Amino acid sequence: MFDPHLVKKDFPILSRVIENKPLVYLDSASTSQKPQSVIDAITNYYANSNANIHRGVYTIAQEADAAYEATRESVKTFINAKSTEEIIFTRNTTEGINLVAYTWAEQNIHEGDIIIVSALEHHSNLIPWQQVAIKKNARLEVIPLSRNPETPYLLDMEWLKKYLTENKSVKLIAITHASNVTGTINPIKEIASLAHSLGSAKILIDGAQSAAHLPIDVQDFDCDFFAFSSHKMLGPTGVGILYGKKNLLEEMPPFLFGGDMIREVHQRDATWNDLPWKFEAGTQNIADVIAFKEAITYLTNLGMENVRQHDQKLIGYARAKLENIKNLKLHIPKNDTDMTGVISFAISGIHPHDIAEIFNSENVCIRGGNHCAKPLMESISVPATARISFSVYNTEEDIDIAIEAIMKAKKIFNIS
Amino acid sequence: MDLYAENILDHFQNPRNHGRLDKPTITVDDANPLCGDKLVLDLTVENSHIKEIGFDGSGCAISQAAMSILTEEILHKSLTDAESFSKDELYKLLGVAISPARVKCALLGYTLLKKAIILLKHQAQ
Ligand SMILES: Cc1ncc(COP(=O)(O)O)c(C=O)c1O
Numbered sequence: 429m430f431d432p433h434l435v436k437k438d439f440p441i442l443s444r445v446i447e448n449k450p451l452v453y454l455d456s457a458s459t460s461q462k463p464q465s466v467i468d469a470i471t472n473y474y475a476n477s478n479a480n481i482h483r484g485v486y487t488i489a490q491e492a493d494a495a496y497e498a499t500r501e502s503v504k505t506f507i508n509a510k511s512t513e514e515i516i517f518t519r520n521t522t523e524g525i526n527l528v529a530y531t532w533a534e535q536n537i538h539e540g541d542i543i544i545v546s547a548l549e550h551h552s553n554l555i556p557w558q559q560v561a562i563k564k565n566a567r568l569e570v571i572p573l574s575r576n577p578e579t580p581y582l583l584d585m586e587w588l589k590k591y592l593t594e595n596k597s598v599k600l601i602a603i604t605h606a607s608n609v610t611g612t613i614n615p616i617k618e619i620a621s622l623a624h625s626l627g628s629a630k631i632l633i634d635g636a637q638s639a640a641h642l643p644i645d646v647q648d649f650d651c652d653f654f655a656f657s658s659h660k661m662l663g664p665t666g667v668g669i670l671y672g673k674k675n676l677l678e679e680m681p682p683f684l685f686g687g688d689m690i691r692e693v694h695q696r697d698a699t700w701n702d703l704p705w706k707f708e709a710g711t712q713n714i715a716d717v718i719a720f721k722e723a724i725t726y727l728t729n730l731g732m733e734n735v736r737q738h739d740q741k742l743i744g745y746a747r748a749k750l751e752n753i754k755n756l757k758l759h760i761p762k763n764d765t766d767m768t769g770v771i772s773f774a775i776s777g778i779h780p781h782d783i784a785e786i787f788n789s790e791n792v793c794i795r796g797g798n799h800c801a802k803p804l805m806e807s808i809s810v811p812a813t814a815r816i817s818f819s820v821y822n823t824e825e826d827i828d829i830a831i832e833a834i835m836k837a838k839k840i841f842n843i844s
Numbered sequence: 845m846d847l848y849a850e851n852i853l854d855h856f857q858n859p860r861n862h863g864r865l866d867k868p869t870i871t872v873d874d875a876n877p878l879c880g881d882k883l884v885l886d887l888t889v890e891n892s893h894i895k896e897i898g899f900d901g902s903g904c905a906i907s908q909a910a911m912s913i914l915t916e917e918i919l920h921k922s923l924t925d926a927e928s929f930s931k932d933e934l935y936k937l938l939g940v941a942i943s944p945a946r947v948k949c950a951l952l953g954y955t956l957l958k959k960a961i962i963l964l965k966h967q968a969q
Contacts, residue, residue: 777857779904781879781949785847797879811880811902840848841905842857 430730436821438463449791452826457608457770457817458795459659463726469719481714496714499721506724508645509671513703516670517717521636522552524655524670528632529556531680539565541599546571546583547807548607551800553634557602573807581610581761592622601631605638609799610760611767620650636660641739641768643732646671663723664716677703684709735820739769742818746771746827755843759813769818777843780814786837792830849940855909860916865898872960876948881907885956892923904949911953913937927961
């Protein structure tokens with residue numbers, strides 16, 4: 429295990445003090461903070477190696493090129509892909525999912541086909557599929573939450589199994605690995621195997637919330653696509669990653685057309701570059717991709733198993749404290765092992781927005797709102813939740829400060 | 845913690861003119877999609893004056909208290925006066941500093957009222 433107090437020291441923003449109160453950052457599900465090594469890598473690129481990639485013959489261009497491709501190699505290892513051809517850089521998770529919706533789905537979803545999502549989806553993994561369904565006259569189905577009181581906030585896997593035996597025209601299951609509201613970890617390996625047992629169905633995993641919290645092994649999961657964002661895993665904003673199985677990526681048409689993604693160009697037509705560059709049109713976000721490698725190195729040095737253990741420890745610690753607070757309801761699974769470090773809660777009589785505002789008066793950053801998961805809010809019958817989320821730099825002391833902020837909110841609103 | 849001044853909390857926890865009207869002249873509703881604040885506002889109008897006002901809603905203290913405060917202010921006013929009632933006057937009544945992040949909450953009820961007046965004018969034409 430690592431000591432999060434030492435980790436904290438690597439993140440300059442976490443030493444900020446505002447109005448005499450230290451910054452306590454508990455909103456990493458939204459975006460994580462960045463260690464000095466990532467910040468330095470951005471500066472270093474601009475100060476020393478700034479050049480466009482894939483075209484220059486001069487030294488700094490070669491350096492930029494090598495560094496950019498080195499990140500791809502790191503990502504490949506981090507998620508255990510078979511080859512770097514399967515790693516496509518995008519802007520974020522949302523763009524990765526849209527890439528699949530505009531290319532793979534365009535070719536493979538037809539009238540009457542079924543796309544399945546879950547009740548836990550972020551809008552990013554819902555709206556693109558709504559649009560495909562509308563455009564193609566396909567059907568969108570939703571795996572509901574379990575109604576068994578023993579398994580709250582988990583998906584109803586029995587529903588899915590039954591549905592798949594009765595509906596053979598399912599072509600895609602697009603599902604989040606971990607929920608950004610309840611923390612729920614979905615059994616994606618099992619779902620992938622169910623999808624593949626249908627023959628032609630594929631599975632896309634939204635890994636936005638899992639990549640920073642769980643060891644990722646796309647070959648073990650046997651998923652067809654896996655999309656995630658650098659900014660939620662200690663890296664810069666503006667970099668997303670789409671993993672896709674090579675045979676699928678090869679058959680997909682390009683997403684965006686222009687420079688870099690072409691092989692041969694004539695006046696009236698063109699052919700496409702090899703993977704993965706076929707999907708990387710135009711000048712890429714070179715600096716941030718290069719710096720993202722440092723984020724992967726940081727997480728790898730901590731060890732993703734250790735990261736997971738740390739997360740579990742904080743969940744257990746927070747749950748024990750939160751469960752004892754009167755008039756506070758947790759919207760999370762019963763078992764710590766079923767979730768990542770994302771804890772939604774509600775306090776009767778105080779709107780989540782007000783909770784977040786009072787937290788802010790203590791310089792504690794949390795989110796209050798629907799977390800871009802409006803249908804999920806409806807499923808769990810709340811307008812919004814307050815949400816605390818953890819990363820590697822959070823400590824038990826951070827949770828203690830959050831608990832004090834909750835007590836302060838209750839006092840202001842006169843809630844027992 | 846200036847935002848949660850006694851005035852705001854009082855209106856949030858004991859909203860005035862709370863509850864729907866039986867036969868409103870006009871009903872308007874709106875929601876703040878980011879935080880889930882919701883409001884529905886009923887007005888009955890007689891001789892170009894706001895005779896009755898009622899609202900229902902859910903959401904943060906700011907959105908609900910601001911609505912309550914606003915209803916108290918404009919009840920029995922002429923539509924012309926209600927129409928010219930300004931944001932600054934509302935902020936003055938709220939009496940607390942509203943940060944940019946909370947402007948939408950504070951003004952949700954205000955924009956509803958303005959919407960109602962525009963619709964009423966259209967109806968009258
Ligand atoms: C589960 C989930 N999916 C997708 C996204 C979208 O990520 P991005 O905004 O980086 O595209 C998020 C981010 O909040 C998320 O939590």
